[in-house]
Amino acid sequence: MEIKTVAIIGLGAMGILYGSHLAKKMPQADLRIIADQQRIDRYIKDSIFCNGQQCEFHYVTPEEKTSPADLVLFTVKHSGLEDAIRAVKNQVGKNTLILSALNGITSEARISQIYGHDKVLYSVAQGMDAVKEGNRLTYAHMGFLCFGDREPGSSSSKVKRVADFFAKMEFPYLVDTDMPKRLWGKLMLNVGVNQAVAVYGSNYGVIQREGQARDTMIAAMREVIVLAEKEDIDLSEADLDYWLGVLSQLSPEGKPSMRQDVEAGRYSEVELFAGTVIELGKKYGITTPVNQSLYDQIKAVEVGY
Template structure:
């Protein structure tokens, strides 16, 4: 199994970052950016930029017929996922491997409802500090894609194929044989970092230093630890400190996606983060006051748009 063609759906920070990298390595026609015609015309006329360099993307509309992609990467936000699933139907064949770089812990199952779970690998994007303003992306740290099989303690041929592809193309990656815990760990980080920085309307530097914001972030993350135990995932203080170490590597001037949403007066993924924590808290009878406060404060910010 050899990967030659890769398709991206979603030109947010991750789509631009990894799409631009691969477009400089592979033949132009082997990297496909899937978008509707209106978006394609806008991208072509205004350009898409990554660290000051105009991206030379190969755009394809959802209606365009083609050979299925060997690898398909979802880079949309959760509220655009179902539309994206429909848009990539011509990219998916029986051997297409699918990665979802979305935040949260549900996107793989949602994609699997349409395309089945057999070709889906679990994935998280971590360690990047990209900031996107309009059509321009800037970053200091590219981060990496961490992926693996749904079942623990195995490395399938599909996982090996993606690892080989990323090795050849220079995409930073890591294979994890306990992806369920990795997904929950990244979810824990997002619950703390995304929401706290958004509420404080600041940047990574705000929660990298000691203070009220960092305390709130860690308290929100600890509520996820308590829930994870009830869900059989068993995050620990060790996991919390691992993700705090990841956080410490990011540019202090960078911002997570939710803070960028607040800056642009866009509606955020608060339902995906605090909303999910509150739901699980009720399910298991676990108090989640910090996430309740974050939820309420972000909703108030959004109500004033």
């Protein structure tokens, strides 16, 4: 069954990035941006811009009755996941496939509890360096969306459906046959880069060069490697080197989402990153001092909001 209609929930950096690309490749009515009426009114009044170009989006409220979408993309922050799950109810039908581009290792399981494991493919967004300020997004590298089946070692017809669609849309993607490891690898990356850049107050450049920020980032990532082994996930120093290579390709002037949150006075995803590491450390009796320190420093900033 060919994918023809797409629903995106969440117009943060990733939602704008993916939405603006797809909007240029498919009929406007076939790409639905799901948002409540208050948000829609604001988007229309202020407009949304991507690399200086105004985005022409087709907005749909959660209450609006439409045919189910063939593909639903979750691009919200973790704090907005529960509302987003409810908001896409009218978009999910018998043959709908779902990709969650959220950070962390838990969103797929939560979405599956509501809509079923048969609809959810595991996915990870990586390589993007988008910066969102107000209603304007700028980026140099779009990155790509990596996805695959929940069970390692398989590549189903559902994965092929999405891959065929992305190829047709010229949407950068990669199919991975070990998505649990990929999810943990992305968690390791975020635990390092998001938190180190947020605490040391700069951009990607601060962790691309030698120094305290980079050392802290790597130390935080190594704490994830130890915990992954306890969860039967085969993360290693080679994987850490791979993700450092991904970071080296990003624009030095770009900023990860947590740094953008701190600058804007928004609450961050620290619970999703250091919070997850700390809780798993307690579960297995393993100390995680670097992530504890990063957690405490970021929380201290948020107390002042």
